[in-house]
Amino acid sequence: MSLVPRVNLRRTFLIARRDYLGYVKTWGFWISFLLPFLFGGFGFFMAQADLDFSPPQYVTVLDTTGEHEARLMDLHAERKDDRAQGVMSGKAFFIQDKAKRAEFNRVLRSEGTVAAQAYLKENVPGVRTEFEMPEDKFKFVPPPASSLEGLVPYLLGEKMISVDGQPTELGGAVIFKKGESRAQPQTEYWSTNVNKVDVPDLLDVYLRRMARVTYLETQGLSVAELDRRVDTAPEAVLFNPTKVDDADQGVDSSDTVPFIVAGVLAFFLWLTVFSGAYMLLTSMLEEKLNKLLEMMLATTRFSEIILGKLLGVAALTLSMMAPYIIVGIGGVVAYIFFGPDQDVVKGLVSAFSAKMIIFLIIYLILGYVLYGAFFIALGSLSSSMQDAQTLTTPILFVLMACLIVIPMGVTDPDSPMLRIATFIPFSAPFAAIVRLPSDPPLWELLLSTAFLTLLCIGTIAMAGRIFRFGVLSGAGAEVVVAWFKRVVLRRKA
Structure with missing residues (x-):
């Protein structure tokens, strides 16, 4: 008897086509297929509409000491400028020259956004210098009353303040009272919205800064000089001794981008395997409950049904993932040809190497076949959706556990646990992919592939055996439990 089951390709193709078209003709498939484009269009519309779903909170300050209100306003303006610098720092992404990029960052840190804009205009004319100032999450307004008792009706919404001639609710009130020392005033924040912590966070920063200023001044030191020295302190430079194609062996975006790409591809592989295997389960269970499998077995072999379902659902899964694949490939190709940061371009080119593409395809096929076969077998044993969920819970836990290796591969590709996961067949497809940018030995990849293939x-x-047993005898999970008690636990029926 041949070890390889006989398969009629025509019947296998008909089963695969039936499973594929059965899903493609449904509304749910096309909704899932069009979702990426719908969400992309919706996001573009929202960006162009510039709608504000979180208007700023209006807060007043009642300073009975007369010392802290002005300083608090200065700190608020300083933090707003820091956010503007954070937005402006994104302009460095479009500067290809490393020396100019470093000088731009230095000017931005030491001289501010206005000087950085002037530097861009003079030295990098191709980069737009305009940028949108981040919106305030809260704004300070003059106090409508001179005491806490007078502010309470405004905080409760019983009275309104006037902002630009429009009646507006008062969101909060900061109260400064004399404390034990000048650096430690008694500070209170009154508001009915206890979930908004932006103002309390600003107050905490202010009080810590006041404590530092008071201490340094008593020691005869300047806070401004300390901040200047901290802001102009040099940064650590990273080097990689394994880089032989770079004269200075410095680490840049071209070294980190491949690990990010590998993590994204590994997650895409996991998502494809998970969605495909689960669709196999539901397809098998539906046909068993509707007695369609018994009718198919009259003219079709078990091997042809299993192979046909694997091929049909595989084609369906790739069709559902096609929008993401097209958008991803289009984005990568566009950035490679038109991207401003050549280090990122170099990293993308090295990430999509021949080794990455070959092993991605290999692990995609083997991972899908492995988990798909498990779900087909469990689906044939199930007699209801609840039964199927109970049986597949261990496999789902295994799949969820495999997600752990993906962030580990991005942050710590040399982890011994990640290397061990490469040789465990259940996690091998995902662990091996995220390890590829660190260039693991070829024998490890081949051995991992061999274990997974076996x-x-x-x-x-x-x-195949479970499928035949589950379909012909109508067996369910209770039969498996009875077999386990009889054979493993040696209990009599």
């Missing part, structure tokens, strides 16, 4: 062959053989 387990796939064994799983398919086991799935």
Whole structure:
């Protein structure tokens, strides 16, 4: 008897086509297919509409000491300027020359956004210098009353303040009272919205700064000089001794981008395997409950049904992922040809190497076959959706556990745990992909592939037997439990 089951390609193709078209003709498939484009268009519309769903909170300050209100306003303006610098720092992404990019960052840190804009105009004319100032989450307004008792009706919404001639609710009130010392005033914040912590956070920063200023001044030191020295302090420079194609062996975006790309591809692989395997389960369970499998077995072999379902759902999964694949490939190609940061371009080119593409395809096929065979077998044993969920819970836990290796590969690609996961067939597809940018030995990848292939062959053989047993005898989970008690636990029926 041949070890390889006989398969009629025409019947296998008909089963695959039936499973594929059965899903493609549904509304749910096309909704899922068009979702990326719908969300993309919606996001573009919202960006162009410039709608404000979170208007700023209006806060007043009642300073009975006369010392802290002005300083608090200065700190608020300073933090707003820091946010503006954070937005402006994104302009460095469009400066290709490393020396000019470093000088731009230095000017931005030491001289501010206005000087940085002037530097861009003079030295990098191709980069737009305009940028939008971040919106305030809260704004200070003059106090409508001179005491806390007078402010309470405004805080409760019983009275309104006037902002630009429009009646507006008062969101909060900051109260400064004399404390134990000048650096430690008694500070209170009154508001009915206890979930908004932006103002309390600003007050905490202010009080800590006041404590520092008071201490340094008593020691005869200047806070401004300390801040200047901290802002102009040099930054650490990273080097990689394994870089032989770079004269200075410095680390830049071209070294980190491949690990990010590998993490994204590994997650895409996991999502494809998970969605495809789960669709196999639901397809198998639906046809078993509707007695369609018994009708198919009259003219079709078990091996043809399993292979046909694997091929049909695989084609369906790739069709559902097609929008994401198209958008991803289009974005990467566009950035490679038109991207301003050549380090990122170099990293993208090195990330999509021949080794990455080959092993991505190999692990995609083997991972899908492995988990798909498990779900086909469990689906044939199930007699209801609740039954199927109970049986597949262990496999779902395994799949969820495999997600751990993806962020680990991005942040710590040399982790021994990640290397061990490469040789465990259940996690091998994801662990091996995220390890590829660190250039693991080829024998490790081949050995991992061999282990995964052997387990796939064994799983398919086991799935065929379970499928035949579950369909012909109508067995369910209770039969598996009875077998486990009889054979493993040695209990009599």
